[in-house]
Amino acid sequence: MATIYDVARLAGVSPATVSRVFNGTTVTPQNERVVKEAAAELDFVPNRTARTLRLRSSDIIALVIPDIENPYFTALARGVEDEARAAGYSVVLCNTDDDMSRESGYLDVAVSEHMAGVIIAAASDRSDLSPLLDRNKAVVAVDRVPRGAAIDAVTVDNVAGGRAATTLLVERGYRRIACIAGPADVETSTRRIAGWSAALEAAGLPEDPTLLEHADYRVDGGYAALERLLAHDERPDAVFVANNLMSVGALRALRDAGIHPPAVGIASFGALPFSTSAPTGVSTVSLPARELGSAAARILLERIAGDRQEPRTVVLEAVPVV
Amino acid sequence: MATIYDVARLAGVSPATVSRVFNGTTVTPQNERVVKEAAAELDFVPNRTARTLRLRSSDIIALVIPDIENPYFTALARGVEDEARAAGYSVVLCNTDDDMSRESGYLDVAVSEHMAGVIIAAASDRSDLSPLLDRNKAVVAVDRVPRGAAIDAVTVDNVAGGRAATTLLVERGYRRIACIAGPADVETSTRRIAGWSAALEAAGLPEDPTLLEHADYRVDGGYAALERLLAHDERPDAVFVANNLMSVGALRALRDAGIHPPAVGIASFGALPFSTSAPTGVSTVSLPARELGSAAARILLERIAGDRQEPRTVVLEAVPVV
DNA sequence: CTTGCGTCTGAAATCGATTTCTGTAACGCT
DNA sequence: AGCGTTACAGAAATCGATTTCAGACGCAAG
Structure with a gap:
């Protein structure tokens, strides 16, 4: 796998310059061209792991749901995805099967992978979000809110x-x-x-x-x-x-x-x-499943962008079908 | 977030020793105890990003599917999850919505996150798995096999x-x-x-x-x-x-x-x-959706473990319901 | 010709874990 | 006692990208 160093060598510039080309800072048009050619030549894909380690944050959002086989949650997932992708984030789904230990395993993954944020439909009232909150990771509860958690939430009435x-x-x-x-x-x-x-x-x-x-x-x-x-x-x-x-x-x-x-x-x-x-x-x-997902994603994205206001709860309506 | 260095300092040992405690190599019982206490004290969660960067491989498996809202694929996902989790891997789902560009985006993520392997139900016949194959990442096709790909596959007849x-x-x-x-x-x-x-x-x-x-x-x-x-x-x-x-x-x-x-x-x-x-x-x-998933996961796990035999195709039966 | 400013570049530190290599201590054996 | 072996610990290099800091260069003004 080609690294930024390989590209730098082939292009005859420093790794710093290669990085700058891929991050939009000022570089000579000449250098930009050379670097891009070298990158294409080597089939270069930046190593996100290294990037995440350095930046201490990735552009992946985790969506943690209790039952992947429930169409309600998959519709919700679509809502999350639509918003998140539009903002340049990738979404990964984690299925907890209503099991708190699986859930906490995934929360640890989200923390230790430095994911940008987490949207969670908690497995239980007593789900423990402290691994996320203690490290003030962006979190939004959707559908279900664990007891006593002072976080943003999107629910139905x-x-x-x-x-x-x-x-x-x-x-x-x-x-x-x-x-x-x-x-x-x-x-x-x-x-x-x-x-x-x-x-x-x-x-x-x-x-x-x-x-x-x-x-x-x-x-x-x-x-x-x-x-x-x-x-x-x-x-x-x-x-x-x-x-x-x-x-x-x-x-x-x-x-x-x-x-x-x-x-x-x-x-x-x-x-x-x-x-x-x-x-x-x-x-x-x-139930407006998809809207729940997109509303949750919008709030999460604001938090990731640095929003610091008080946690709020958005309640959507469940509409009787006649 | 506490790091291995913080733990080492508190425990009065070197970072190397801390790492060894968490990776099962030989350490004095005395040191093991001290390190574990320090880790608990600091609420230490190892940084997977750093680990992955160093090891060049994580313990996450990506499952790429074309339609998360299709219960067939979610059942398949359950099959994958059951096997993968039993082997200590986490599974993340990626939904491509039958869109080749989204699909290739996720494949790049899988590569650049150094995921352990990928199970994919391709969005199209012409899906391009070369980003994975070129870097000889473990891949198993499930349900659908892209044209001409010489890879392991699990399909139905x-x-x-x-x-x-x-x-x-x-x-x-x-x-x-x-x-x-x-x-x-x-x-x-x-x-x-x-x-x-x-x-x-x-x-x-x-x-x-x-x-x-x-x-x-x-x-x-x-x-x-x-x-x-x-x-x-x-x-x-x-x-x-x-x-x-x-x-x-x-x-x-x-x-x-x-x-x-x-x-x-x-x-x-x-x-x-x-x-x-x-x-x-x-x-x-x-269709034996869940079995498709578990069979694919088993093969993937073997590949990850280093299996080098010729790619094989497993074909399961579709059974008429009377 | 000098000074000053702005633009661009590269060297090197950094993120946090793993691992090789080296060193030390302890132990058993002759 | 002397030697070889084993068991363990620590220093330091490494993974690959980002970013700070400082230097080089060009150009304009005085």
Whole structure:
């Protein structure tokens, strides 16, 4: 691999001059030409590792997400990418699989690779961002905010969304409305539950705590949770499902039980991914996933550029689909 | 950020000793203890950039894929991750969006960051891997192999899969079977078309070239392609769709046209992602996405470990779902 | 002709970890 | 006691780019 020294030698200049050519400082047009020719000749690609070591910062942004297989997060990733690339940064994705140790491993990588910044959808409420914060690395939380972290955040209004989704079921005449929530230690989940409760209360419906099932935000978890609800003594007549993938699981469980949606109502927080059939009996509240990503990226880029204002939280709306 | 020198000073040893403690070479138990205490005290995280610069190789593997929003590729990513992590490597994902210039940008990043290796599902037949190969970086192609690249590859048997999918339609009695293929410059697409042709020929059915539509392997492309087929003078009675996302688009187009699947048969290459309804009138050939990823990762890891044998190609089967 | 200023260049230090090479101490053996 | 061997530690070079500092040169003004 050709280095800046090889280029310098071939061009008959010093390494400093080669560096200057690639960094836009003043160089004779003559020298610029010679250096560029030499670089092309040698197929020179600057060594980013050396550059990063010297500058103590690279132009890579890490996006840390809990589930790469969830289309919601991949759409979010697209939003991040669009903004970041436009600003000249590369984005790398890190999948934590909801595992805090994997997450902290990736955070260490981000720190020790001197990445420019991190956008993170935390694996848990208790995710520890201190490795980043202590070294005042630019960080933006997206979708989920770890408890007590005083950082920029971009989220959706989970309470309002949960209420809206549940209300759709109420309006359609369902009375005994269950909830399949996400993990108890994930912020978005507790808020969506709060929205569910609020909607029930507003409608004057009884809130039966046994109708709350926790699952894992995955397809299989939603499937199992719905099975548990069906086995209930007093079976619910509708279910508010707190994320897209669990809704898929819940619908599969219904199908396998020979029940078809209007019979049991389903409201999904987040549109069903890649659905092909007109949603009969399924209400959804849709999330601006891509916008979450791009908003987070914009804030991160400002921080990287040196913005020092107080951390702010941007809340986007979840919109009920009619 | 604490460095190895800070740790050395606090522990009263030389930087070399600190390095040895973290790399498992022989050090007095006494020194080991002192160094570890000092490191913990200072919250020391080794600077990977410096390490990589010196060693000329990091322990990060890049996975370059054309469409992060396609569940097939994210499942593949999971396969890669599982293997790579087990071997102590971190995986970063790079999304090229089928764009060769973005792709080559990421390949340059992989080279100039001295990543340990690259697994790539190429954006095109004509993708240029020479930046990697010239510097003999470990590379494995997965899913798609750029034309003429003499490298390790893990693919599915696209011809057999295309034939099997088409044959399912033939067996169900359809006679005028169209094909919605992917981009003309993508290897998997041309092979799946070949499978479609072979099945038609084997069944003695006429092969009408106007029944072949090219699209982009995306949902919207599949939608538009199906609309074009419906507008045909002699409308097809079934369609072989060459990937999962286009099948979603095609089914949506059918739905919007008021046609329901058994009326027009659909065979999808790749299972429908997150489907919730029992597939009526939709045949699928399912792909071992995760296995593709893990097989590719295993080969890459062997190469990284120094394997020098001839490049080999592993072909996995696409299995018709009954 | 000298002074002064501006423009451009190169030498060398720097970022932080790894590793070779050299040196010292301790130990076992004859 | 003398010698060889092993085990460990430290000094210093190294990876490749950036950047400071100082020097060289040209040109204009006095």
